[in-house]
Amino acid sequence: MNRIAEQxxxxxxxxxxxxxxxxxxxxCGTGVQFELASGNNPAAFTQQxxxxxxxxxxxxxxxxxxxxxxxxxxxxxxxxxxxxxxxxNVIASQSVKKVIEINPYLLGTMAxxxxxxxxxxxxxxxECRLYELRNKxxxxxxxxxxxxANLVYRYKGMGLSMGTMVAGWxxxxxxLYYVDSEGQRVVNDLFSVGSxxxxxxxxxxxxxxxxxSVDEAKxxxxxxxxxxxxxxxxxGGIVRMYWVKEDGWxxxxxxxxxxxxxxxxxxxxxxxxxxxxxxAQRAA
Amino acid sequence: MDFAAxxxxxxxxxxxxxxxxxxxxxxYVDNGGTSLAIxxxxxxxxxxxxxQSNGGxxxxxxxxxxxxxxxxxxxLATSGFAADAxxxxxxxEQNALTYFYKHNKxxxxxxxxxxxxxxxxxxxxxxxxxxxxxxxxxxxxKGALFAYDPVGNMExxxxxxxxxxxxxxxxxxxxxxxxxxxxxxDHNRLIERDEAMRFAVDAFxxxxxxxxxxxxxxxxxxxxxxxxxxxxxELKHD
Numbered sequence: 001m002n003r004i005a006e007q008x009x010x011x012x013x014x015x016x017x018x019x020x021x022x023x024x025x026x027x028c029g030t031g032v033q034f035e036l037a038s039g040n041n042p043a044a045f046t047q048q049x050x051x052x053x054x055x056x057x058x059x060x061x062x063x064x065x066x067x068x069x070x071x072x073x074x075x076x077x078x079x080x081x082x083x084x085x086x087x088x089n090v091i092a093s094q095s096v097k098k099v100i101e102i103n104p105y106l107l108g109t110m111a112x113x114x115x116x117x118x119x120x121x122x123x124x125x126x127e128c129r130l131y132e133l134r135n136k137x138x139x140x141x142x143x144x145x146x147x148x149a150n151l152v153y154r155y156k157g158m159g160l161s162m163g164t165m166v167a168g169w170x171x172x173x174x175x176l177y178y179v180d181s182e183g184q185r186v187v188n189d190l191f192s193v194g195s196x197x198x199x200x201x202x203x204x205x206x207x208x209x210x211x212x213s214v215d216e217a218k219x220x221x222x223x224x225x226x227x228x229x230x231x232x233x234x235x236g237g238i239v240r241m242y243w244v245k246e247d248g249w250x251x252x253x254x255x256x257x258x259x260x261x262x263x264x265x266x267x268x269x270x271x272x273x274x275x276x277x278x279x280a281q282r283a284a
Numbered sequence: 285m286d287f288a289a290x291x292x293x294x295x296x297x298x299x300x301x302x303x304x305x306x307x308x309x310x311x312y313v314d315n316g317g318t319s320l321a322i323x324x325x326x327x328x329x330x331x332x333x334x335x336q337s338n339g340g341x342x343x344x345x346x347x348x349x350x351x352x353x354x355x356x357x358x359x360l361a362t363s364g365f366a367a368d369a370x371x372x373x374x375x376x377e378q379n380a381l382t383y384f385y386k387h388n389k390x391x392x393x394x395x396x397x398x399x400x401x402x403x404x405x406x407x408x409x410x411x412x413x414x415x416x417x418x419x420x421x422x423x424x425x426k427g428a429l430f431a432y433d434p435v436g437n438m439e440x441x442x443x444x445x446x447x448x449x450x451x452x453x454x455x456x457x458x459x460x461x462x463x464x465x466x467x468x469x470d471h472n473r474l475i476e477r478d479e480a481m482r483f484a485v486d487a488f489x490x491x492x493x494x495x496x497x498x499x500x501x502x503x504x505x506x507x508x509x510x511x512x513x514x515x516x517x518e519l520k521h522d
Contacts, residue, residue, distance in 0.1 A: 115437035
């Protein structure tokens, strides 16, 4: 821990004036610089104030994100997420984009700390583009996910919270990796990440087949997210779905999970159905 | 054996200072106050109160602004820790100036928004205890509003409230600006300037009634393609 902190602690040459250049010009390749609290154990300091898991009443509550899933099937990779961000017990947003478009053929998902995911996946996007320029070909999903894993491994133990899936299509077909801030990087055909993942797994594992059609895959992804949002308080909002195929990814129209409830439970009749807020969506 | 004698006998092993866990160094203070912003088809309204508290029952100032004009078409509204907010504004202003010198053009609102996100994340391990809202107009002249968490997660939204009365104001905006939970309402409509102004002022007068940290004076900024206009209104001082 101290070795990492020493590597990252500001040296004498990093005077306050140099630091005024904010995040933008200091980010070059993997040479991202961070200001740390002074003292022996900056990681413990950060944890005191920001880590929601170990410090229940942490002062600084970051937005956490929560049910994401992705699976490979015959026609590509289907990625589906909810859109709720919570900051402690408050819902910070119901419209978060948890699928990060790294480039037209690579997608990353967001679970855990929202800022951690979006920042590092943006750095990943930059590294992927540099790879393309240097090697005159697209980066593979395996290499992209490894880049991300190595980027965050340097900060292991410092409180980053990121559980992401890297999905794409490269020369060896559809690719899907799970990468997290603990240093894990694994490959599989099916993943679900986040506080609602247990509920999503239940639905996914019951109906998943590799040779599904695109419509079946979309329906499965939608249902899995819906069930997770229904049971997990930290998941909700809308279902965002993407399909990664050979020539890139395709985004689908958003669906409100409140509306999906009535679609999946046709036996439940709403009184004054015509006047209810989501009636227009239901009719469509 | 008493403590002094023990110290003499075991000089290096007996701790001479005892640190209570309550005496940890605490660099953050929540100075209270509330900020909100509403974006429309061709404008953004930013409103924030000017009361600064010391985190307890005392008021530091009744006239300390929380919203700052960063350029001719961008305003930053803050809440949380005032000292970090002040520093954040300084850093952003410097970065905007540097950008101008390097590129010979003013930073656009979306560019500033991304820069703010990166600046906040640069302090991921010693965060700015600030909840910023960046407001401006985009290249099409449409109102652009960006809301952040303290470590830089950015989302473009149509309205947002942060601060000590956020839990009172945000649900109100969800209903009248976002048309949430309204029967037969058109969710895609962006409200007009005068409606937004009334909602913003009403939100603050109501928040002032029920939140001790909100009140005194209200700073209102209206941003559109012609620039930034500022006005001040009075709120209850109790």
